[in-house]
Every structure is written in C-alpha cells, then in structure tokens.
Amino acid sequence: MSISVLGAGAFGTALAITLAQNGPVTLWARDADHAEEMQRTRENSRRLKGPRLPENISVTAEIALAARSETALLAVPMQRTGAFLAEHAGLLQSKTLVSCSKGIDLQTLQGPSALIRQFCPDAVPALLTGPSFAADIARGLPTALTLATPEDDEALQQALSTPSLRLYRTTDLTGAELGGALKNVYAIGAGVVIGAGLGDSARAALMTRSFAEMVRFAVAQGARPETLSGLSGFGDLVLTCTSPLSRNFRFGLALGAGEAFDPSVTVEGVATAKAVSILAEKRKIDMPVASMIAALTEARISVPEAVLTLLARPLKQE
Ligand SMILES: NC(=O)C1=CN([C@@H]2O[C@H](COP(=O)(O)OP(=O)(O)OC[C@H]3O[C@@H](n4cnc5c(N)ncnc54)[C@H](OP(=O)(O)O)[C@@H]3O)[C@@H](O)[C@H]2O)C=CC1
Ligand SMILES: O=C(CO)COP(=O)(O)O
CATH class of the missing domain: 1.10.1040.10 (N-(1-d-carboxylethyl)-l-norvaline Dehydrogenase; domain 2)
Structure with missing residues (x-):
C-alpha cells in the first residue's frame, strides 16, 4: 500500500518517519523552499527539530506527486482542513484519506470525517488519533493510537502500524474524532x-x-x-x-x-x-x-x- 503524508508539520513529519520503517513515504509540504530544505538536509528544522528523515522519505511541494499514493494521511491543522480538501478534492477522490487532525471546524461545525465526506465523497474517510506527541513518535518511543474506519479495516491497521506504533481498530468514527x-x-x-x-x-x-x-x-x-x-x-x-x-x-x-x-x-x-x-x-x-x-x-x-x-x-x- 503506497502512503503519503499531506502536511509537514510536527505530526505529519513524525508519522512519515515512523511509517518509513514499513516502506517508502511521500511527505508533502505546502512551501516549496521548506520541502527542498527538508529533502536536502533530511531534517524538518522548522517544525520538528532533531529527528532525521530516513532516506526513503521523499519530500515534495508537488501535491499531484503526493496524491499518487493509495492512502493519504492528512496532517494539516483542523481549521485549514476544509479549505485544503476543497482545493485538492480532484486529486484526492477515491483514496483512503486518514485524518490525523484533532478538532471541530468552526465554519461548518463538523469534524474531519464529515469534511472528507463533504469534499471528497468518493474517498474512504479514516481517522488516526489518540495519545502521542510528535517528538515521541519520531524518536521511536512506544505509542498506541486508535485507527477508526467505516468498515473494520485490518489491512490499513497493518499498513500504518510500525514496531513502535501500535494501532487499535474501531468503526466508531464519531467517538474517535470527538x-x-x-x-x-x-x-x-x-x-x-x-x-x-x-x-x-x-x-x-x-x-x-x-x-x-x-x-x-x-x-x-x-x-x-x-x-x-x-x-x-x-x-x-x-x-x-x-x-x-x-x-x-x-x-x-x-x-x-x-x-x-x-x-x-x-x-x-x-x-x-x-x-x-x-x-x-x-x-x-x-x-x-x-x-x-x-x-x-x-x-x-x-x-x-x-x-x-x-x-x-x-x-x-x-
Ligand atoms: N504535534 C503533535 O504532537 C500532534 C498533533 N496532532 C494533530 O495534528 C494536526 C497538525 O498538527 P501539527 O503537525 O502538530 O502542527 P504544526 O503547527 O507543527 O504544523 C502545521 C502544519 O500545517 C501546515 N499548514 C498550515 N496551514 C496550511 C494550509 N492552509 N494548507 C496546507 N498546510 C497547512 C503548516 O505548514 P507551514 O509549515 O508551511 O506553516 C505545517 O506544516 C493538528 O490537528 C494536531 O492536533 C495530533 C497528534 C499529535
Ligand atoms: O494531540 C496531542 C497529543 O496526543 C498533541 O497535543 P497538543 O496539540 O496539545 O500539543
């Protein structure tokens, strides 16, 4: 299963680092200079100073490149998620979109799964949420999270679990996101x-x-x-x-x-x-x-x- 992470903040970067243990990951940053700097220095010095980006993470500011993967993790702040999905809906339809954001959109009073359904009705919405600081995940410290999917998705659980990141499944998207x-x-x-x-x-x-x-x-x-x-x-x-x-x-x-x-x-x-x-x-x-x-x-x-x-x-x- 090919995986990209959309949003190169602290959390998106940490998730890319841990998932790179399973295979290649594409990490998308909105700013071209930031993407180029991360690709070259192998560090996200703006958002997650310290941890090294493994060689199989490829950083890009080209959303079309990142959107080639079957599964995309969305790691932009909650209040920016609606606009992000609206802008890139054409590229994101028919994918599994795993929101990693925590919050309720103030404009629509909806959580991330409803925003995904609204803007990308052909995508499968999923949520990755639970107790974990980006710095801990990036350092490979033991963490456990909830993966919420509409159909009980063991393949996705397997694909997003790593030796230090243990996922538990649920089909209760409402409970997980609230x-x-x-x-x-x-x-x-x-x-x-x-x-x-x-x-x-x-x-x-x-x-x-x-x-x-x-x-x-x-x-x-x-x-x-x-x-x-x-x-x-x-x-x-x-x-x-x-x-x-x-x-x-x-x-x-x-x-x-x-x-x-x-x-x-x-x-x-x-x-x-x-x-x-x-x-x-x-x-x-x-x-x-x-x-x-x-x-x-x-x-x-x-x-x-x-x-x-x-x-x-x-x-x-x-
Ligand atoms: N940090 C953590 O430990 C955890 C965070 N989360 C959740 O992850 C989500 C992201 O948080 P986090 O990574 O920490 O945040 P950061 O503040 O570290 O980074 C936010 C990222 O979002 C990008 N961004 C901001 N606005 C837009 C936009 N309009 N379009 C595209 N990208 C945008 C920023 O880009 P730029 O750098 O160019 O400004 C930056 O890469 C939040 O909902 C948070 O609750 C969940 C668990 C743990
Ligand atoms: O969600 C988090 C830990 O699970 C990170 O919390 P903060 O956004 O308050 O740093």
Whole structure:
C-alpha cells in the first residue's frame, strides 16, 4: 500500500518517519523552499527539530506527486482542513484519506470525517488519533493510537502500524474524532487550573468532570461510550491535561498565569471550544466546563469568575 503524508508539520513529519520503517513515504509540504530544505538536509528544522528523515522519505511541494499514493494521511491543522480538501478534492477522490487532525471546524461545525465526506465523497474517510506527541513518535518511543474506519479495516491497521506504533481498530468514527477534539479543550482548562495556582486536586476534578462531559457530548452525536474510554478519549485526555509537552496545556498555563502565548503555535482547542459551545447550546447538551473554557479563551470571563461560576452550580449526584 503506497502512503503519503499531506502536511509537514510536527505530526505529519513524525508519522512519515515512523511509517518509513514499513516502506517508502511521500511527505508533502505546502512551501516549496521548506520541502527542498527538508529533502536536502533530511531534517524538518522548522517544525520538528532533531529527528532525521530516513532516506526513503521523499519530500515534495508537488501535491499531484503526493496524491499518487493509495492512502493519504492528512496532517494539516483542523481549521485549514476544509479549505485544503476543497482545493485538492480532484486529486484526492477515491483514496483512503486518514485524518490525523484533532478538532471541530468552526465554519461548518463538523469534524474531519464529515469534511472528507463533504469534499471528497468518493474517498474512504479514516481517522488516526489518540495519545502521542510528535517528538515521541519520531524518536521511536512506544505509542498506541486508535485507527477508526467505516468498515473494520485490518489491512490499513497493518499498513500504518510500525514496531513502535501500535494501532487499535474501531468503526466508531464519531467517538474517535470527538474524543480527540474535546481533549484539547479540556487540556486548556487543565493548564489554566495549574497556571492560576489552583492545585492538582482541582485539575483532577476538572479532568473527571471533563471526561463526563466528553462522553455526554459524543454519545449524543451517536458515539459509543466505550470509544471515549479508550485511547482516543480518556487516553488522550490524560496525556494532554498532564504534560507540559502539550501546546493546548501550555496555552492554558499562560492564560491562567495571565501571560502572553506565541500566536504562531498551533492550539487546536481554542476554535474547538467555541465550536463545541455553539453545538452544545444548539443541541441542549449540558457542557459547563467546555463553555467556560470557550468564555475564558474569548476573554468574556476572568479566571476567578470562571471558578466561582463552576463552584456555584447546583449540587447534584455524580
Ligand atoms: N504535534 C503533535 O504532537 C500532534 C498533533 N496532532 C494533530 O495534528 C494536526 C497538525 O498538527 P501539527 O503537525 O502538530 O502542527 P504544526 O503547527 O507543527 O504544523 C502545521 C502544519 O500545517 C501546515 N499548514 C498550515 N496551514 C496550511 C494550509 N492552509 N494548507 C496546507 N498546510 C497547512 C503548516 O505548514 P507551514 O509549515 O508551511 O506553516 C505545517 O506544516 C493538528 O490537528 C494536531 O492536533 C495530533 C497528534 C499529535
Ligand atoms: O494531540 C496531542 C497529543 O496526543 C498533541 O497535543 P497538543 O496539540 O496539545 O500539543
């Protein structure tokens, strides 16, 4: 099975590096200078400094070249995915398109699988999601992810697993993508708690209530609850809410401490918090934590006000 990775950010590059253990990989970057530099230096110094690109990764800025493969992994940020698919739909039809992005598109309020179905109706949508930092995958550290496909696809699982990257299959695309989208929102919240000095007990409470919300929201959209208890839900929530390697967590840390954060860093949870709070209101799903995080990121509320509001909610059964 020939494989390309579309998007040469930290994650796309890391996936290309690990998949190169199985055979040749084409890595597409949107910027021709960036592609040429990576092809020559065998490093992605802009997005993933350090790890070496094996010789069987060929880097290109020619999308038509990258689109020759049967399977393409999409690793562009969520809020750019719709425009990317619209622009290149002609080349991507009839492929298996594996989205590696985590979030909900703010314009359409859809996740990556619905965007793939909208723009490339003849493609097979799939998702690769779960707890894994690009740097860990690129270094060959042990990682486990969820592969979600509409038909239980063992061949794809085999093709995308490597000696250090272990994939588990599911057919629950809704659950897999909503777990990955929502955990970024809650990681911002966990960062705020720690950045504001509210303590580890408060973070544990936030994570637990966030998990309850995540399950409630995803099940209301047709997800299976057990998917949310797996790698793409609980697993990624734990990783991202507790590690300073997470950009969403670090963004929250800065927000909680009242410090500035580099706007060029990809922080998927900000747009997704807004999308989730809009969807929750429309569909009447109780999502107090996500809605509070949306209000915080939009500076509609201060951290002390957010804490007071959450603590003042009526007492109820767990
Ligand atoms: N980093 C990680 O550890 C993980 C990331 N993910 C997910 O992967 C997705 C990508 O994240 P990540 O790789 O870390 O992000 P980065 O910020 O490292 O890179 C983003 C990449 O997307 C490219 N890009 C931006 N806009 C466009 C566009 N309009 N068209 C085409 N390409 C574009 C950028 O190009 P350029 O370099 O030219 O700006 C860059 O290569 C996110 O949804 C993230 O949640 C999932 C798991 C782990
Ligand atoms: O998705 C990730 C880990 O699974 C990466 O998280 P951040 O985007 O917060 O860095």
